[in-house]
Amino acid sequence: MNRTTTRARRAGLAAAASLGLVAGLSACGTESTAQAEGGRALTVTSSDDACDVSGAEAPEGTLTFEVSNAGSEVTEFYLLGDDGLRVLGEVENIGEGDSSTLTVKAPAGTYYTSCRPGMKGDGIRNAFTVTASDEGKEQLAEGTDDQKVQEALAAYKLYVRDQSAQLLEQTTRFVELYEAGDQDDEARALYPVARQHWERIETVAESFGDLDPLMDAREADVVAGEEWTGWHRIEKDLWPARAEKYRALTPQERVTYGDDLLANTKKLDQKIQGLDYTVVDLGNGSRGLLEEVASGKVTGEEEYWSRTDLWDFQANVDGARVAFENLQPVLAEKDPELAQTLTTRFDELQALLDTHRSGDGFVTYDQLSKDEVGALVDAVNALSEPLSRLTATVA
Numbered sequence: 354m355n356r357t358t359t360r361a362r363r364a365g366l367a368a369a370a371s372l373g374l375v376a377g378l379s380a381c382g383t384e385s386t387a388q389a390e391g392g393r394a395l396t397v398t399s400s401d402d403a404c405d406v407s408g409a410e411a412p413e414g415t416l417t418f419e420v421s422n423a424g425s426e427v428t429e430f431y432l433l434g435d436d437g438l439r440v441l442g443e444v445e446n447i448g449e450g451d452s453s454t455l456t457v458k459a460p461a462g463t464y465y466t467s468c469r470p471g472m473k474g475d476g477i478r479n480a481f482t483v484t485a486s487d488e489g490k491e492q493l494a495e496g497t498d499d500q501k502v503q504e505a506l507a508a509y510k511l512y513v514r515d516q517s518a519q520l521l522e523q524t525t526r527f528v529e530l531y532e533a534g535d536q537d538d539e540a541r542a543l544y545p546v547a548r549q550h551w552e553r554i555e556t557v558a559e560s561f562g563d564l565d566p567l568m569d570a571r572e573a574d575v576v577a578g579e580e581w582t583g584w585h586r587i588e589k590d591l592w593p594a595r596a597e598k599y600r601a602l603t604p605q606e607r608v609t610y611g612d613d614l615l616a617n618t619k620k621l622d623q624k625i626q627g628l629d630y631t632v633v634d635l636g637n638g639s640r641g642l643l644e645e646v647a648s649g650k651v652t653g654e655e656e657y658w659s660r661t662d663l664w665d666f667q668a669n670v671d672g673a674r675v676a677f678e679n680l681q682p683v684l685a686e687k688d689p690e691l692a693q694t695l696t697t698r699f700d701e702l703q704a705l706l707d708t709h710r711s712g713d714g715f716v717t718y719d720q721l722s723k724d725e726v727g728a729l730v731d732a733v734n735a736l737s738e739p740l741s742r743l744t745a746t747v748a
Contacts, residue, residue, distance in 0.1 A: 391488065393417060397468065399447070400424040403477060404468030410482040413461045414489030420444055421452040424470050431467040431476065431515075432457055438553070439675045440511040445472065458504070460493055460682070461485040473522055498683060502747070505679040506630050512675055513557055516550045517625045523547035524618045528611040531587060534604055541591050545656075545664035545714065548584060552668030553675070554625075556641040561624055568617050571654065582613050585658070592658040632680065636744025639676035642669040643737050651730050653718045663715035666729075667706055674699050677740070680747050688746050691739060698736040705732050 394417045396407040401424040420430040429445040432455065441464070442457035461483050469476035496504075527547045530540035551558060551569070559565045566574070568583040575581045587610055593599040602610065649655040650666040677684075677695055685692040705728060709715050721729075 391486075393489075395419070397421065397430055397466065398423050399428040399430060399468035399470065399477075401426065401470050404430075404466060404479060406466050406479060406481065409480065410484055411459075412486035412489045413459060413483045414486060414492035416457055416459050416483075418455045418457075418466075419452060420447060420455060420468075422447045422449055425449060426471040429469045429472045429476075430455060431465075431469070432459065432481070433465040433467055433478075434675075434678065435463040435465070436671070436674070437465055437475070437478070438512065438516075438671055439678055440508060440515055442508075443511055443515075458493055459483045461489075474519075493682075498686070501683050502632060502680075505683060506632070506635070509630055509635055509676060509679045510628070512679075513554050513625060513628070513630075516554045517622045520547065520550035520554075521618050521622045523550060524615055528615045531591070532604075532608050532611045534607065537591060541659070544588065544591065544659060545661035548661075549664055549668040549671075551584070552645075552665045553672035555645055555669065555672065556638040557625065557628070558621060561621065564617055564621055564624075568614065568621070571657065573654075582610060583617070584614065586610055587614065588656065589658045592660075595658055632748045633744055635676040635680055636747065639673040639743065640737065640740050642673040642676075643733055643740060645669050646733050647730070647737070651726060651733065656718070660717035660719050661715075662718040663706070663709055667715070670699075670702060670706065673740070677743060680743065683747050684743065691742060691746060694739045695736070695743070698732075698739060702732040702736055705729060
C-alpha cells in the first residue's frame, strides 16, 4: 500500500476525528461574514511548490481556512503548534482543482500553516501568528469543560495519526536504503530521524502488545528460542563496532528483516486509525513517555549500538509535551499553578537537551559526561512528579 493510498483512505475520517476542534467543513452566511470582518477567515492556495495563505496573522478565536488545490497532486492542509508537531486541525484528500474548509479554535500564539502536496513529508510551512483579542477570548471560552476535553482528545488523535503516517513514510525509505546494501551511510543518517516518530507515540504503539516486541525489542529483551527482529536488530547490523565477532547479515537476511519491519509498521499504522483516546490515555501516556526516558534513554540502553539515545530522548519529551499541551487549556482553568509548573519544567528540560545539539541532531550518547547525564536525570524527575497529577486534575 503506497503512502497516497493510505492517506486517501483516511479522508473520510478526518472530520469525525476532529470533533469540536474542527467545527465543520464549511462556513457560510452570518458566521462566515462575521469571521471575515474580524480577520478570521483566510484563503489558502496549495500548489506543487507553494502554500500561499492570504494573511500571516489573525486574531485569536474561531479561524476559517478555505483551502484550494492548484497543484497536480492530492494535497492536505494543517495548522500546527509552534513546535511543528501538535496538530490543531487538518483537512485531507483535497483533489486537483478542489477545495475544502478547516475551521479551528486557536488562542493567541505562534503557529505554522502547512500544505502537503502528495500528502507526504513535513510539507511547505509558513509561520503564522494569532494575536490577542477580547472577542476571540470570548469565542474560546464558549463550551463546557467536557466539550473542551473532547477538543483536546480530537487534537491528540490527529497528532498520533500524523506521526504514524510519517513513521511509515520514513521507515519505507529507511528499509529501501538498508536493503540496497551500498547505502549504509544514508541508512545510518536516517535511522534516528525515522525512529523519532515511533518514540513520540511509543506508549500508543506499546498498547499493541503483539507488535511492540517485534518492532522495538532490544537484544537483551529477547528470550531464548525467540527470533530478534525490528529496529534494533537492524541497528546492530549497521553499527557492529561494539559487538564481538559479529557476522554481518547477508543481503537476503537484510531483505528479510527490512521487509518484516516495514510490514509491522504498516500494521501499526492501520491499527492506529481506529483508536480513540481518553483523558487517562493522554495523562498517563505523557507520564509513560517520561518513564521511557528514565528507564532506557537516560541509561544509554535503548540505542546501544548507534548511541543515538538523545534523538529518542527528545522524541519522548516531544510526545509527553504534546499530550500535556492538548490538555493545558482545561488544566489552566482547574489548576493554573500546576499548569504553569508543568510549562516551566518542560521548558527547563528542553533547554538542557538543547545544550547537547549538534547540527540537525544531537551528540552521540557516549560523549556525555556523568554529570551531564545526572543533570538530565534530575530534570526528568523534576517534571515527572507534577506530571503525575495531570490526569486526576483534569479528569
